[in-house]
Amino acid sequence: MTPLPPHGSLRRRSVLRALGVAASRVLVPSLWLGALAAPGGVRAAEAELTAFDVSRDEDGVYLNYAVNFELGKGVEDALVKSVPLFFVAEAEVFRDRWYWRDRRIAHTVRVWKIVFQPLTSTYRVTTVGGLSQNYPTRDEALFALSRSSRWKIADAGQLDDGHHYVEFTYRLDITLLPRPMQIGISGQSDWQLVVKRTQRIN
Amino acid sequence: MSDEPRVGAPAPGPAPLPGRSSRWAWVISTLAAVGAGLVLAFLLGVATNNPALYERHYVWLFWVNVALASTLVAVIVVAGVRLLWRVSRGRFGSRLLLKLAAIFALVGILPGVLIYTVSYQFVSRSIESWFDVKVEGALDAGLNLGRGTIDAIVSDLATKTRLAAERLGESASSAEPLSLERLREQLSAKEIAVVGSAGQTLLATGSATSGLMPERVPPQMLRQARTQRVVSQAEGLDEDASAAANASARVRAVAVIPSSNFALGEQERFLVVTQSIAPGLAANALAVTNAYREYQQRALARSGLRKMYIGTLTLALVLAVFGALLLAIALSNQLAQPLLLLAEGVAQVARGDLSSKAVFKSRDELGGLTRSFAEMTTQLSEARELVHKSVVQVEGARANLQTILDNLTAGVIVFDRNGAIDTVNPGATRILKLPLSAYKGRRLDEVAGLDGFAQAVWQRFELHAESPEAGERDHWQDSFELQIGGSGGREPESITLLVRGAAMPQGARLMVFDDITELVSAQRVEAWSEVARRLAHEIKNPLTPIQLSAERLQQKLGGKLAGADQGMLDRSVTTIVNQVQAMKALVNEFRDYARLPASSFDSIDVNALVVEVLGLYGAAQEAGRLHAELAAGLPAIVGDGTQLRQVIHNLVQNALDAVAEQADGRVRIVTEAVRNESGEARAVRLLVVDNGPGFSEKVLKRAFEPYVTTKKKGTGLGLAVVKKIADEHGARVRVANLGASGEDAGDAAPGSARGAQVSLSFSKLAATVRVAANEAVAESRLH
Numbered sequence: 006m007t008p009l010p011p012h013g014s015l016r017r018r019s020v021l022r023a024l025g026v027a028a029s030r031v032l033v034p035s036l037w038l039g040a041l042a043a044p045g046g047v048r049a050a051e052a053e054l055t056a057f058d059v060s061r062d063e064d065g066v067y068l069n070y071a072v073n074f075e076l077g078k079g080v081e082d083a084l085v086k087s088v089p090l091f092f093v094a095e096a097e098v099f100r101d102r103w104y105w106r107d108r109r110i111a112h113t114v115r116v117w118k119i120v121f122q123p124l125t126s127t128y129r130v131t132t133v134g135g136l137s138q139n140y141p142t143r144d145e146a147l148f149a150l151s152r153s154s155r156w157k158i159a160d161a162g163q164l165d166d167g168h169h170y171v172e173f174t175y176r177l178d179i180t181l182l183p184r185p186m187q188i189g190i191s192g193q194s195d196w197q198l199v200v201k202r203t204q205r206i207n
Numbered sequence: 208m209s210d211e212p213r214v215g216a217p218a219p220g221p222a223p224l225p226g227r228s229s230r231w232a233w234v235i236s237t238l239a240a241v242g243a244g245l246v247l248a249f250l251l252g253v254a255t256n257n258p259a260l261y262e263r264h265y266v267w268l269f270w271v272n273v274a275l276a277s278t279l280v281a282v283i284v285v286a287g288v289r290l291l292w293r294v295s296r297g298r299f300g301s302r303l304l305l306k307l308a309a310i311f312a313l314v315g316i317l318p319g320v321l322i323y324t325v326s327y328q329f330v331s332r333s334i335e336s337w338f339d340v341k342v343e344g345a346l347d348a349g350l351n352l353g354r355g356t357i358d359a360i361v362s363d364l365a366t367k368t369r370l371a372a373e374r375l376g377e378s379a380s381s382a383e384p385l386s387l388e389r390l391r392e393q394l395s396a397k398e399i400a401v402v403g404s405a406g407q408t409l410l411a412t413g414s415a416t417s418g419l420m421p422e423r424v425p426p427q428m429l430r431q432a433r434t435q436r437v438v439s440q441a442e443g444l445d446e447d448a449s450a451a452a453n454a455s456a457r458v459r460a461v462a463v464i465p466s467s468n469f470a471l472g473e474q475e476r477f478l479v480v481t482q483s484i485a486p487g488l489a490a491n492a493l494a495v496t497n498a499y500r501e502y503q504q505r506a507l508a509r510s511g512l513r514k515m516y517i518g519t520l521t522l523a524l525v526l527a528v529f530g531a532l533l534l535a536i537a538l539s540n541q542l543a544q545p546l547l548l549l550a551e552g553v554a555q556v557a558r559g560d561l562s563s564k565a566v567f568k569s570r571d572e573l574g575g576l577t578r579s580f581a582e583m584t585t586q587l588s589e590a591r592e593l594v595h596k597s598v599v600q601v602e603g604a605r606a607n608l609q610t611i612l613d614n615l616t617a618g619v620i621v622f623d624r625n626g627a628i629d630t631v632n633p634g635a636t637r638i639l640k641l642p643l644s645a646y647k648g649r650r651l652d653e654v655a656g657l658d659g660f661a662q663a664v665w666q667r668f669e670l671h672a673e674s675p676e677a678g679e680r681d682h683w684q685d686s687f688e689l690q691i692g693g694s695g696g697r698e699p700e701s702i703t704l705l706v707r708g709a710a711m712p713q714g715a716r717l718m719v720f721d722d723i724t725e726l727v728s729a730q731r732v733e734a735w736s737e738v739a740r741r742l743a744h745e746i747k748n749p750l751t752p753i754q755l756s757a758e759r760l761q762q763k764l765g766g767k768l769a770g771a772d773q774g775m776l777d778r779s780v781t782t783i784v785n786q787v788q789a790m791k792a793l794v795n796e797f798r799d800y801a802r803l804p805a806s807s808f809d810s811i812d813v814n815a816l817v818v819e820v821l822g823l824y825g826a827a828q829e830a831g832r833l834h835a836e837l838a839a840g841l842p843a844i845v846g847d848g849t850q851l852r853q854v855i856h857n858l859v860q861n862a863l864d865a866v867a868e869q870a871d872g873r874v875r876i877v878t879e880a881v882r883n884e885s886g887e888a889r890a891v892r893l894l895v896v897d898n899g900p901g902f903s904e905k906v907l908k909r910a911f912e913p914y915v916t917t918k919k920k921g922t923g924l925g926l927a928v929v930k931k932i933a934d935e936h937g938a939r940v941r942v943a944n945l946g947a948s949g950e951d952a953g954d955a956a957p958g959s960a961r962g963a964q965v966s967l968s969f970s971k972l973a974a975t976v977r978v979a980a981n982e983a984v985a986e987s988r989l990h
Contacts, residue, residue, distance in 0.1 A: 122444070125357070
């Protein structure tokens with residue numbers, strides 16, 4: 006795990022992304038006439054990667070990570086009120102290209118849905134298209150969805166001799182919420198829970 | 208709405224404007240229709256509350272709307288800026304356009320804003336009203352009710368299970384299927400099992416036994432049961448569970464079976480009791496949960512929903528307003544177009560531009576108006592063209608008339624109603640030798656020297672107006688003798704005018720006059736010829752007998768008389784004979800003048816002729832009074848030798864006579880060829896020049912009339928004969944006085960004349976004009 010050297014294409018890519026994100030963040034609310042300005046002064050949900058590890062063996066590329074975060078007040082409120090929330094972990098593997106945008110050779114996504122069941126006071130975590138499990142406490146439930154180990158993000162055959170890197174994003178995905186709610190919470194820092202990491206594969 | 212093709216384009220065809228504006232109207236209406244359709248679809252998506260459809264189309268609909276709105280904004284901004292620019296530039300018609308557009312825009316925007324305001328209030332209020340505290344409370348209560356019921360079941364089952372487990376432990380007759388079955392009936396449980404510490408089923412009874420093995424108890428539950436003696440929980444009430452799963456909603460309780468005999472190694476056992484929850488209860492509880500969740504979700508999304516509705520409304524308003532604005536501009540364009548067309552046409556007509564006007568192609572009154580205007584303009588233009596044409600014709604006619612007038616030899620004067628001079632032609636000026644054109648607008652009798660003439664003419668006009676003579680219905684004719692040119696020390700000149708007068712429309716009067724002085728002179732010549740001929744005839748007849756009688760008297764009486772008588776007789780007879788001879792000569796001269804012998808034209812060398820004639824004047828030549836300067840290489844002319852000989856003779860004699868009394872009198876006879884620019888001989892000129900006293904002006908004017916002479920002796924027929932012969936030869940005769948320098952000074956005062964000159968120009972040359980000569984011959988023979 007060497008720290009990522011400054012790389013032109015990487016920077017370019019991230020700039021583009023940042024632009025896109027900024028555009029969407031600025032445009033969408035402002036187009037809705039900014040009727041209700043985003044409430045300021047609310048502490049943004051903080052998230053940090055407590056563990057992040059990319060390993061490559063003969064089978065492929067594996068990722069271990071753990072995210073530690075605290076939900077913002079608004080998000081917690083919504084969770085308690087039995088609104089389903091979605092957390093998304095996304096890993097992309099890129100191949101360096103000096104002459105063009107770097108080529109994405111793999112893209113894997115994991116989505117978790119967490120919902121509070123007031124009838125039984127349990128938290129139910131469902132990996133989309135997969136298993137679901139009940140947890141009696143929120144911490145347990147969040148713990149379950151905030152980490153993965155040996156997550157295979159690329160096959161060995163997809164990689165070649167060149168230089169590769171992984172872009173990892175873990176976020177609270179509000180785009181999967183109902184649209185009116187998206188519009189309602191857009192621009193609220195409570196709901197902006199995102200952590201990113203870019204890492205070279207050696 | 209591009210500017211570009213400026214209006215100043217030539218060839219104003221029938222209005223490109225309507226086509227363009229209708230195209231624009233099409234574009235705009237299409238745009239508006241698309242926009243309205245999109246808005247409707249958007250509203251439909253919202254209204255039907257079909258989240259799938261709505262979410263699938265939301266984004267692109269939104270962006271398309273935004274794009275449309277931006278396009279509309281751009282178009283409106285462009286159109287508005289253009290309109291304002293035109294207004295500021297004072298472009299014609301822009302104010303009307305602006306006014307119309309403002310009116311239409313107001314009509315479009317006001318209702319839109321009103322509806323928007325009402326809708327805004329409605330949306331914000333109604334969304335708030337959905338989220339009622341009571342509803343929320345009721346949902347909470349329902350949820351709590353369900354939870355309470357399930358909790359009660361759970362705790363009840365826990366208690367029962369604990370008791371049953373204790374009983375099982377005490378009875379020690381452990382694990383008999385029968386007692387287990389009895390226990391299941393007691394508890395009305397669905398399934399009862401005894402499991403080992405690892406969760407393995409030791410003994411089971413219940414509905415599940417017939418089929419599958421009972422569900423394995425999670426170790427976590429066992430662990431809890433171990434510490435808390437009993438644990439129970441509801442299962443199968445998950446939010447994502449299907450309806451079928453709801454039927455399997457159940458409560459499971461796990462209790463430790465206490466061991467009575469504390470034998471070592473004896474296995475720890477658990478009693479697991481599963482009791483199903485009534486499906487109705489489970490379904491209701493889940494329904495309440497779902498409703499609660501939905502409600503909370505919506506409550507959270509409330510502001511977003513409000514924003515969305517209002518955003519949609521605003522977008523719709525913006526689209527509607529922009530559409531209204533665009534339509535306003537387009538409509539006002541449409542409406543103003545014919546008016547502008549008309550106004551511009553009027554302005555053009557006012558400027559005098561009558562070119563064909565654009566027509567607005569529509570079937571309404573405005574179109575008709577423009578059409579009528581165009582027709583009117585065309586008619587006006589045609590009328591003007593006609594007027595112009597006739598003016599040109601009149602101008603042409605006037606120019607014609609003017610040319611004719613200017614080139615008339617006759618004098619023409621037009622008097623207006625008041626008798627003032629209105630029009631004078633150059634002929635009048637020439638004839639009267641007065642600058643008559645300077646007297647325009649004044650009466651004729653104000654012209655110096657013409658007062659008598661004017662009065663006479665005027666009397667004649669009055670007379671004609673009052674009592675027209677028979678045979679002169681519309682004009683009168685008279686001849687007047689007029690003395691002119693008397694001023695400036697000159698001798699007044701007498702001219703004869705033949706004046707014809709006529710009345711013109713509007714009281715104007717026309718006077719046409721001719722200088723017939725020369726005609727009168729010619730008539731005089733003619734009369735003289737006649738007189739001479741008759742006199743010659745009448746006188747000549749008795750002359751011979753007279754002479755013969757006188758000679759006979761002398762013959763008979765010659766020897767019979769004596770002395771003085773004889774002398775007297777001889778003298779008398781001699782006198783008679785001489786006088787008769789003289790008279791004969793005179794008569795012959797008259798006869799010659801009156802009846803020149805018929806000319807016989809031939810090719811003549813003028814020089815030879817001159818030399819021949821000068822042979823008769825040997826004495827004068829020797830005395831140095833006469834000499835000839837003959838140019839060499841003269842072309843031959845066509846003429847009668849005999850007559851020309853006489854001409855030369857007459858001229859030379861005249862000239863010698865004129866200088867006879869001067870000691871230094873000299874006569875030159877000159878011949879020369881007159882050549883044109885290319886050096887070709889055009890005429891032959893014969894000049895006889897003397898340095899005598901010259902002609903008096905009176906004589907000069909009438910030099911060629913018989914009996915006009917400066918000489919004391921002579922008949923005065925010399926120059927008359929010359930003129931006559933020259934006329935027959937088609938030659939031009941000019942008589943002039945010479946100034947002191949010897950130059951031609953015809954206008955010089957007679958006192959200053961230093962000689963006279965007679966020139967004869969023969970333009971009929973033998974070599975070139977043979978045919979003309981023949982014609983002349985024929986002509987002369989006919990006479």
